[in-house]
Amino acid sequence: MTEAILVLEDGRVFRGESFGAVGETIGEIVFSTxxxxxxxxxxxxxxxxxIVAMTAPHVGNTGVNDEDFESRxxxxxxxxxxxxxRVRSSWRSNxxxxxxxxxxxxxxxxGIDTRALTRHLRERGSMRGAISSTSTDVDAVLQRVSAAPTMKGANFLAxxxxxxxxxxxxxxxxxxxxxxxxxxxxGMTPRRLAERGIEVHVMPATTTYEQIAALEPDGVFMSNGPGDPATADHAVETLKDVLAARTPYFGICLGNQIFGRALDRGTYKLTYGHRGINQPVQDLTTGKVEITAHNHGFAVDAPLxxxxxxxxxxxxxxxxCLNDDVVEGLALLDQPAFSVQYHPEAAAGPHDAAYLFDRFVELMASTSSASEDA
Incomplete structure (x- = not known):
């Protein structure tokens, strides 16, 4: 086996073995539960x-198949x-x-101690790091990590x-x-919408409000996505036009942060974020607690x-969020628009939040009925 090292920007080093491709990669080190x-x-x-660290110790037992990809x-x-x-044991595995x-x-x-890594990130926060299976020169790798851009200010939408x-x-x-x-x-998100009788037109991030309006949609949806929401100015301006037109809106994850910005709220970076499929969230409108799937390192600043x-x-x-009181959902009271910070489509996760797609349908139905009555 090829030796590999994990070097964090604060100088901590973990030594293990290469897994996957041999090479070197630099990114923000986060953990998923x-x-x-x-x-x-x-x-x-x-x-x-x-760079994602899995807190579950045993990974890969069901191999990889061609059906469970969430993107290309x-x-x-x-x-x-x-x-x-060491052995893949699912009949679905290719x-x-x-x-x-x-x-x-x-x-x-x-082969590294992922418990120790997770505790380190929880105490000191997510940080830049590198995996290298081509160099064991820790000082040289650390220099490259220190020169790499941070997640704050990052924009990967293109x-x-x-x-x-x-x-x-x-x-x-x-x-x-x-x-x-x-x-x-x-990929599961438009499928969840389609299951409810919705024809979904998936449009690029650069789409303008004029292009959306030309479709004459019953509603607008903004998806999850990577990077710092503070850099997503085009999406924010587009959403402001959608809200001004009183078109029903539903956003998830980055779509929640963009909604928050459109409502003149700020966003901020969490210390280590929420990533996993076991996060407890309370719906304050019903009092119900649901277990939800998350993947976000930024949040909206708004009063609870x-x-x-x-x-x-x-x-x-x-x-x-019941773990740390982070804002996990927003809504306007006088017009049809709401969002959540997590993933209600829940591929490989709990289905407690599937009702949110139904809530979006109800919102579009009530808006359509009001328009017809008018």
Whole structure:
């Protein structure tokens, strides 16, 4: 086995073995607490620019198949596991995880103490780091890490978005048309919308409001995506026009942060973020607690109690993380717009939040009925 090292920007070093492609990669080191769904994690575009450490010790036991990809490729910039499976044992498997990482040129490391790494990141925060299986010169690797850009100020939307609009047809009778802005959308999301009779037009991140309006959609959706929401100015301005037109809106993850910015709220970087499929969130509108799938390192700054003023009337926080009181959802009170910070499509995760797609349908239906009555 080829020796590999993991070097963090604060100088901590872990030594292990190469996993996946041989090479060197630099990115923000983060950890994911999901016990399952590593293939969906790897192919989530929101992980662009990040090296992901899995807290589950055994990874790769079900191999890789061609059905569970959430996008066209693996997006993580590096992968860290403690104990990779030596044998893939699922009947659905086409190849091993190690083979897939190598085929897609994803540099990884195995055999390190991922518990110690996770505790380090929880105490000191997510930070830049490098995996190298081509150099054991720690000082030289650390210099390259220190020269690398940070996640704050990063914009990867041009890398992950679709090049051109495509349509996911409604399943069964078509009820609505939705313009879905692809900021790094996962494949399960338009499928969840289509299952509810929605014809989904997945559009590039550079889409203008005029292009959206030309579609005459019943609603607008903005997806998850990577990078710092403070850099997504085009999407924010587009959403402001959508809100001014009172078109129903639903956003998730980055779409929640963009909604927050459109409502004149700020965003900030979390110390180590939320990544996994076991995050407890309370819906403040119903009091219900749900277990949810997350992947975000930034959050919206908004008051958890009461309402706050926006250019579109009063808004409120609708969902909150019970682990750390981070804002997990927003809504306007006087017009049809809401968002959540997590992933209700929940591929490889809990389905507690699937009702949010139904809430979006109800919002479009009530808006359509009001327009007809008028």
């Amino acid at each position: 999901g016990m399952t769904g590593y293939q969906e994690t790897l192919t989530d575009p929101s992980y662009k620019g990040q 490729r693996i997006w993580v910039d590096g992968y860290i596991v403690r104990d990779p499976a 190849r091993s995880l190690d083979e897939e990482l190598a085929a897609q040129d994803v540099v990884g490391i195995s 890398d992950v978005t679709t090049d051109q609009t495509y349509v996911v047809p409604a399943v069964g009778e078509k009820r609505f048309t939705v313009a879905a802005i692809d900021l790094g959308i996962k 109690e009461g309402t706050f003023e926006t250019p579109y009337g009063p808004g409120r926080v609708t969902h909150v």
